[in-house]
Amino acid sequence: MSMHHSRLPVRLTAAPLVTAAAVLALAGPASAHVSVSSPDAAREGYGKVVFRVPTESDTADTTKLVVTLPADTPFLHLTAQPKPGWKVSMQEGTLPEPVEVDGTEITEAVRTVTWTAEGDGIAPGEFDEFALSGGPFPDADSVRFAAEQTYDDGEVVDWDQVQQGDEEPEKPAPTLTLLAASADAHGSGGHGAGADTDEASSASDDQGGSDTWSRVLSAAALAVAALALLGVVRQDRRRA
Structure with missing residues (x-):
């Protein structure tokens, strides 16, 4: 009887451990992607955009990130959050065609934002986050960006592939899902x-x-x- 009871807790805890390991294994590849999220970005509003950048290499550090903004839905206003250890720069450019944003027709806008490490950058097995604030966001379900990740060994990874169907591409473009528009969207992103x-x-x-x-x-x-x-x-x- 005593031996039977001593083995019971082990059998009860083994299944959750195996399940957790399986979940982590499935989540591993997706979590390694350069991704984008926001706590408040809503349609036709202003908000914060955060790019999460993990270092996938086992031997090299991430030392540079270039984010390309959408040309068909450019931002009328955009600022970058200062980040210790990184230099940030914005590059404006001419749009392929004029776009009306919040009642204003614009022909130029910020096209790329670049963060360059002034030190070692993001080490293997680590990640970091880079933030922008601006708007207004388009009246759409989502906004797609493109990201270029550079390692200190010279490798460059382009995160710009568009998903076709249900299968996720190997290097998917960071895509932000927008919240529904609110009555205060033009003021502060609905907050x-x-x-x-x-x-x-x-x-x-x-x-x-x-x-x-x-x-x-x-x-x-x-x-x-x-x-x-x-x-x-x-x-x-x-x-x-």
């Missing part, structure tokens, strides 16, 4: 006073619900304590 008010109201509701639940638990605890005390008194009376 204006209205959003703050909604968040405050939601927080207040959550707090109110939490307080009510705390009162219920307190009342239940008091009831249990009272019943326990009553049981002790009855036992004492019977003994007497």
Whole structure:
């Protein structure tokens, strides 16, 4: 009996470990891609764009990243977040054809943003993030960028392949999915006073619900304590 019980925990934990390993194995290749995300980028709004760059090489450091912005949906305003250890530069260029953005027709816009390491860069097995802020974003489901990653051994990797069908390409272009447009989209990417008010109201509701639940638990605890005390008194009376 004792041997049977000693083996049971091992059998219970083995399956989750195997499952976790399988998930990590499946997630590994996708996580190694140069990717893009945003906490607030919405259609026709302004927001922050973050490029995550992992070093896939086992022997070389990533020392340069060049992001090419879409020419058909250029940004009217764009700034780069300063990053210690890296020099950032923006290159403007003429668009293939004039584009109207937020009621303004533009013929030139920032075409590329380049980050160059002033030190060692991103070592093997590590990643780093590079941020831009601007807009307005187009009224579309997503925005596709292109990225060029350079290693200190001279290797250059182009992340610019467009997915066709269900199969992901080997070097997919970083693609950002946009949030739905909000009433305050032109102000701050949907995070204006209205959003703050909604968040405050939601927080207040959550707090109110939490307080009510705390009162219920307190009342239940008091009831249990009272019943326990009553049981002790009855036992004492019977003994007497």
